[in-house]
Amino acid sequence: QLEQLSPDGSVFEDGINETASVRIEQIVDAAVKASLVGLKKDDVVELDIQKAFANDAAKIAGLLKIDEETAADLKSNFRLTVKNVNRLEESDLNQEFFDKLFGEGNVTTEEEFKAKITEEQENMLKQDSERKLQDEIYNYALSKVDFALPDEFLKRWLKATNEKLSDEELEGGYDDFAKNLKWTLIENKIITGNNIEIKYDEVFSVAKQRLDAQFRMYSPQPLTDEQLGQYTVQYLQNKENANRIFEEVKALKTFDYIKSVITLDNKEITRSEFAKL
Incomplete structure (x- = not known):
């Protein structure tokens, strides 16, 4: 817990x-x-x-x-x-193990198993690299598009709308709130100024990817595409979930637009070098 x-x-x-x-x-x-x-x-x-x-x-x-x-x-x-303690035992590299890990019949040999593991590791590193780039773009944009916010008004508003918020919590978290608000204003300007549309299919696709990743963390047996689609529909019926994924898609589209109008200096580095960034 x-x-x-x-x-x-x-x-x-x-x-x-x-x-x-x-x-x-x-x-x-x-x-x-x-x-x-x-x-x-x-x-x-x-x-x-x-x-x-x-x-x-x-x-x-x-x-x-x-x-x-x-x-x-x-x-x-x-x-x-701690509610429970579970211990994992090493498994033999056999078909039963392959089926549990990747679904029945998707991997049948040790060579395919190694190739699949390599593919998943590469995908994870690509995702890490993309998140790092997004973080760099976020900070760069905030440094270049700097504008003042009505800080005292916003602090009073936060206190008025969050009665349990202490002065210590307000002061400790305000800088992050202000940065996120500035980014939201930049993001909305890019979306509206460039007529960028956010479609339901895109929201559904991202929600499906996120749910798939979560299920894979806790279950060795992957869901079928049909099952995952059903879970995604149920997930998006919750307004809070739908809004969260919508905002994520909006952010992804904003980053995609920024990447299309800037020049990226791509460099190949080792995993250990990347971890130090």
Whole structure:
């Protein structure tokens, strides 16, 4: 059980509270990993989730079932309460294992298995590279299109609309709020100024991809395309989910437009070099 904590270490009453599976091998930070090894049922520890996953917004989003933008901006620590401890045993490289991992009949030999693993690793690295580029574009745009916001008015508005928001929480989170608001204004200007449309098919496709990634994290048996489509329809029937994915598609289209009007200097580097960026 993962419960979002306030700055004073108490559980944030209206914060994130999610039951999730935390796999030790997915933890990037060595110190955090060491703190989790040997935990037993009902043990409680405080978890710096950004440190644990090296600020990987996609992994954090999948774990907490939130969107990547929220995950990237998340500053809170979490209380982790162990409900169950499961141990994985090494499997033989046989057809039963291949079918569980990739679906029945999709991989039949060890060579195909290795090729599939390589393909998935390459796709993950491409996604990491794209997220890094988006982060660079985001910060560059904010530095170049700088404009003042009515800060005092916005702070009063935030306090008026969030009665439980303390002065400490307001001051601690306002800079991130202001940056996101500026980006939203830039984003909307690009979308409307260039007549960029966001279609339902695009929203459906991205929602389907996100759900597929989440299901794959917690189940070795992939869903059929029909099952995934049904889950996606149900998911988008929730207005909050639909709005979240719509905003994600809008952001992706904004980044795509910016990339089309700037010159990118592509460089080939090693994975370890990329991790240091």
